[in-house]
Amino acid sequence: xxxxxxxxxxxxxxxxxxxxxxxxxxxxxxxxxxxxxxxxxxxxxxxxxxxxxxxxxxxxxxxxxxxxxxxxxxxxxxxxxxxxxxxxxxxxxxxxxxxxxxxxxxxxxxxxxxxxxxxxxxxxxxxxxxxxxxxxxxxxxxxxxxxxxxxxxxxxxxxxxxxxxxxxxxxxxxxxxxxxxxxxxxxxxxxxxxxxxxxxxxxxxxxxxxxxxxxxxxxxxxxxxxxxxxxxxxxxxxxxxxxxxxxxxxxxxxxxxxxxxxxxxxxxxxxxxxxxxxxxxxxxxxxxxxxxxxxxxxxxxxxxxxxxxxxxxxxxxxxxxxxxxxxxxxxxxxxxxxxxxxxxxxxxxxxxxxxxxxxxxxxxxxxxxxxxxxxxxxxxxxxxxxxxxxxxxxxxxxxxxxxxxxxxxxxxxxxxxxxxxxxxxxxxxxxxxxxxxxxxxxxxxxxxxxx
Numbered sequence: 001x002x003x004x005x006x007x008x009x010x011x012x013x014x015x016x017x018x019x020x021x022x023x024x025x026x027x028x029x030x031x032x033x034x035x036x037x038x039x040x041x042x043x044x045x046x047x048x049x050x051x052x053x054x055x056x057x058x059x060x061x062x063x064x065x066x067x068x069x070x071x072x073x074x075x076x077x078x079x080x081x082x083x084x085x086x087x088x089x090x091x092x093x094x095x096x097x098x099x100x101x102x103x104x105x106x107x108x109x110x111x112x113x114x115x116x117x118x119x120x121x122x123x124x125x126x127x128x129x130x131x132x133x134x135x136x137x138x139x140x141x142x143x144x145x146x147x148x149x150x151x152x153x154x155x156x157x158x159x160x161x162x163x164x165x166x167x168x169x170x171x172x173x174x175x176x177x178x179x180x181x182x183x184x185x186x187x188x189x190x191x192x193x194x195x196x197x198x199x200x201x202x203x204x205x206x207x208x209x210x211x212x213x214x215x216x217x218x219x220x221x222x223x224x225x226x227x228x229x230x231x232x233x234x235x236x237x238x239x240x241x242x243x244x245x246x247x248x249x250x251x252x253x254x255x256x257x258x259x260x261x262x263x264x265x266x267x268x269x270x271x272x273x274x275x276x277x278x279x280x281x282x283x284x285x286x287x288x289x290x291x292x293x294x295x296x297x298x299x300x301x302x303x304x305x306x307x308x309x310x311x312x313x314x315x316x317x318x319x320x321x322x323x324x325x326x327x328x329x330x331x332x333x334x335x336x337x338x339x340x341x342x343x344x345x346x347x348x349x350x351x352x353x354x355x356x357x358x359x360x361x362x363x364x365x366x367x368x369x370x371x372x373x374x375x376x377x378x379x380x381x382x383x384x385x386x387x388x389x390x391x392x393x394x395x396x397x398x399x400x401x402x403x404x405x406x407x408x409x410x411x412x413x414x415x416x417x418x419x420x421x422x423x424x425x426x427x428x429x430x431x432x433x434x435x436x437x438x439x440x441x442x443x444x445x446x447x448x449x450x451x
Contacts, residue, residue, distance in 0.1 A: 005034050005035060006034070006035060007019050007020070007032045007033065007034050007035075008032065008033060008035055008186040008187065008222075009023040009025060009026065009028065009031045009032055009186070009222070010028075010031040010032070010033055010185075010186055010222075014026065016032070019032050019034070020032055026223070033185070033186075035181055035185065035186070035187050066085075067079075067080075067081050067082030067083055067084050067085075067253075068082055068083055068085070068110070068113075068114055068164070069082050069083075069113070070082065070083055070106050070109065070110065071106070071109030071110070071113065072105075072106065072109075072260070072271055073271060073273075074246070074260030074261065074262065074271040074272075074273075075102075075106070075246065075260055075271075077258050077260065077298075077299075077300075078233065078246055078247070078248045078251075078254075078258045078259070078260045079231065079248070079251070079253070079254060080251055080253045080254015080255065080258075081253075081254060083110075083165070083206045084206065084230070084253050085164070085204045085205070085206055086200055086201050086203075086204045086205065086206065087200070087206050087207070087230040087231060087252075087253065088193075088196060088197050088200050088206075088207045088208075088209065088228075088229045088230050088231070089206075089207070089208045089209065089229060089230060089231035089232075089233060090171070090208075090209045090211050090219070090225070090226065090229045090231065090232050090233065091103065091208060091209065091210055091211065091233045091235060092210075092211040092212070092213050092219040092232070092233070092234055092235065093213060093234065093235035093236060094213055094217070094236065097235055097236065097237060097244065098235065098244055098262075098264055098269055099169075099210050099235055100121075100124075100132070100169055100210070101132065101136065101264075101268055101269055102235065102246075102262070102269050103119075103167045103169065103208055103210065104119065104129070104132060104133060104136060104138055104167075105136055105138065105268050105269060106165075106167075106208070107119050107138070107143055107165065107167055108133070108136070108138035108139070108140050108143055110164065110165045111140035111142040111143040111165075112140045112142070114164050114165075115142060115163070115164045116142050116144065116161050116162070116163040116164060117140075117142065117143050117144065117163050117164065117165045117166075117167070118144045118145075118146060118157065118158060118161055118163040118165070118166045118167070119143065119144065119145050119146070119167045119169070120145075120146045120147075120148060120154055120157075120166065120167065120168045120169065121145070121146070121147055121169045122147075122148065122149040122168075122169065122170060122173030122174055123169060123170060123173055124147070124169075125147055126145060126147055129145055129147075130145075135266075135267070135268070136267065136268040137267065144161060144163070149173050149174055149175055149183065150174075150175065150177055151174050151175060151176045151177070151192050151195060151196075152176070152177060154168070154174065155195065155199055158199060158203070158205065159199075159203070162203065162205070163205060164205065164206065165205070165206045165207070165208070166200075166205055166206070166207045166208070167207075167208045167210075168196070168207065168208070168209050168210065169210040170209070170210035170211060170212060171189060171192060171193060171196075171209045171210065171211055171221075171225075172184040172189065172211070172212045172220065172221070174188075174192045175188050175192065176188060176191050176192055176195070179191060184212075184220075184221075186221070186222050189221045189222065189225055190222060190224060190225070190228075193209070193225055193228050193229070194228060196209070197228055197229065209229065211225070217236075219232070226249075226250060229250075230250075230251075230252045230253065231248065231250060231251050231252065231253070232248070232249045232250035232251075233246060233247070233248055233249070234246070234247045234248075234249055237357060238357055241357060242263045242264040242265065243261070243262075243263060243264075243278075243356060243357045244261070244262040244263070244264055244269065245259060245260070245261060245262075245357070245358070246259065246260040246261075246262065247259050247260075255298060255299075257297070257298040258297070258298035258299065258300070259297035259298055259300065261275045261278065263278075275300070275302045275358075276301075276302050276303035276304075276410060276413075276414055277414065278356070279302065279303065279304050279305065279355060279356040279358060280292065280303055280304075280305055280414070282355075283305050283355070285384045286381045286384060287381055288375045288376050288378070288379050288380055288381045288382075289307055289308040289309055289310070289372050289373075289375050289376030289381075290305060290306070290307050290372065290375070290381070290382065291305070291306050291308075291368045291369075291371045291372040291375065291382050291386075291388050291450075292304070292305055292306070292368070292386070292387045292388070292416070293306055293360070293364070293365045293367075293368035293387065293388055293389065294364070294387055294389055294407035294408075294410055294411060295358070295360040295362060295364065295365060296362065296364070296402075296403045296406060296407065297358075299406075301403070301406045301407045301409070301410035302358065302410070303387070303410060303411070303414055304354055304355065304356065304358055304360055304365075305354075305355040305356075306325065306352065306353075306354055306355075306360075306365065306368045306369055306372045307352070307353045307355055307372060308350070308351065308352045308353075308369070308372035308373045308375070308376045309349075309350075309351040309352075309376055310345065310348050310349070310350055310351075310373055310376040310377040311348060311349050312347065312348060312349070313347055313348060313349045318346070318347055318348055318349050318350070319349045319350070319351075320334075320349075320350050321350070321351045321352070322352050322353075323351075323352070323353040323354065324353055324354025324355075324356075324357065324358060324359050324360060325352055325353075325354050325359075325360055325361065325365065325369060326361040329361070329363065329365075329366055329369065330350070330352045330369055332366070332392070332394070333366060333369045333370040333373060333392060334350055334373060335394075336370065336392055336394065336396050336443060337370060337373055337374060337377075337443070340395070340396035340442075340443065340444070341374075341396070341443065341444055341447070343373075343374065343377055345373070345377065348377070350373065352369060352372065352373070362401075363391035363392075363399075363401065364389055364390065364391060364401040364402075364407075366390065366391050366392035367388045367389060367390035367391070367392055367398055367420065367440075367443070367446055368388040368389075370392055370443050370446070371388050371420075371446060371447065371450055371451070374443075374447055374451065375450075375451055378451065380451050381451075382450045382451055383418065383450060385416050385417040385418055386416070386417075386418045386419070386420060386449075386450055387411050387416050387418070387419045387420070388419075388420045388446065388450070389401060389404070389407060389419060389420065389421050389422075389425075390420065390421065390422045390440070390446075391422075392443055396442045396443050396444065397441060397442055398422045398423070398440050398441060398442060398443065398445070398446065399422055400422045400424040400425060401422065404421070404425050404428065405428065405431075408428065408432050408435070411435060412432060412434055412435055416435065417435060417436060418435065418436045418437075418438060419435055419436070419437050419438070420438050420440055420446050420449060420450060421437050421438065421439060421440070422439065422440065422441075423439040423440065423441050424439075425437070425439070426439035
């Protein structure tokens with residue numbers, strides 16, 4: 001008798017009874033693969049205790065469970081205040097970005113402070129991880145290591161040790177021996193993650209899963225993988241520089257707009273407590289095309305230098321290049337300068353860069369981009385002690401922005417003297433006597449004050 005099979009999309013996990021060229025779920029082409037169907041529940045381990053439905057508000061009125069610290073203040077903030085017992089977090093990032101380094105440092109710190117931690121690796125041997133641990137000075141005796149890819153064996157060791165934290169590096173290498181699919185396939189990823197989530201909730205063990213990413217930079221595997229876990233973290237940065245940025249894209253226990261900044265050093269990842277000073281450390285003074293703006297990442301204001309270069313094109317079609325800023329907002333700023341202020345930018349190459357590798361895409365940096373473009377075009381520097389804040393409209397007006405007081409506090413802390421703000425924010429001058437607020441209605445007003 002022929003074994004029954006189904007077709008699964010390799011991108012989103014969409015299931016169908018026949019092969020399709022285009023996935024109805026995610027729209028990807030040629031992603032369906034045929035997999036044998038296993039009887040549902042034939043391999044799943046049954047729990048001894050049965051669960052009963054109870055009234056939602058029954059019991060003590062306390063929070064879910066008390067969090068415990070990761071020892072990284074930056075990571076704790078992204079997680080919403082610390083690690084929640086029983087939570088499952090998925091950490092994704094490009095190869096070589098530092099995922100294993102971060103989690104090994106985390107494992108060592110938690111083991112020293114709270115108890116047994118299990119680090120499971122399906123990609124590296126005991127000797128390889130031990131070499132990294134020596135370099136990172138991860139010497140806790142309560143940190144256990146297991147080189148295993150068999151899910152059932154991993155679950156057995158977890159139940160024996162009862163650790164407070166489990167790290168699995170990576171989920172793509174883990175496989176269920178009773179499923180006739182290769183590791184990393186849609187079925188294996190879905191079932192292995194479901195079993196790990198079940199075990200974490202049952203025993204109250206926090207778990208971190210390392211996930212591979214595709215060449216487009218998104219997490220590999222079906223999208224259902226991200227729905228199953230509690231927290232999804234993205235770890236990125238230029239692997240040829242020492243700056244690393246950690247962001248939360250999903251968090252059931254906190255906000256998803258927080259960002260943590262790390263620096264990769266010889267002894268491991270070091271958290272950057274003052275990102276503004278870090279991004280402005282090598283800023284050149286008195287150079288045309290350089291403007292400082294105050295961006296907000298989650299609850300943290302960060303001062304960033306915006307650089308622009310405007311030069312005559314050597315080709316028929318001028319280039320427009322944006323790095324770290326929204327390309328569409330850069331084009332909008334250039335169009336406003338040309339139409340409203342008469343700047344002849346149609347035959348100019350335009351390059352705009354947010355220094356330090358940080359991506360600032362909020363409208364609050366529009367005025368900074370406009371000033372940087374005008375400064376480079378006129379070859380006149382913007383005052384080095386000036387910060388520009390404001391959104392630019394299509395008519396050239398400067399609009400108000402959110403979190404203005406948070407931004408101004410960071411400006412004061414870094415020692416800047418003057419801030420260009422929308423006219424609606426000039427009322428804050430009484431609260432910030434140490435800096436001069438210049439209210440501007442249009443981009444032309446800002447240029448008259450800054451250049």
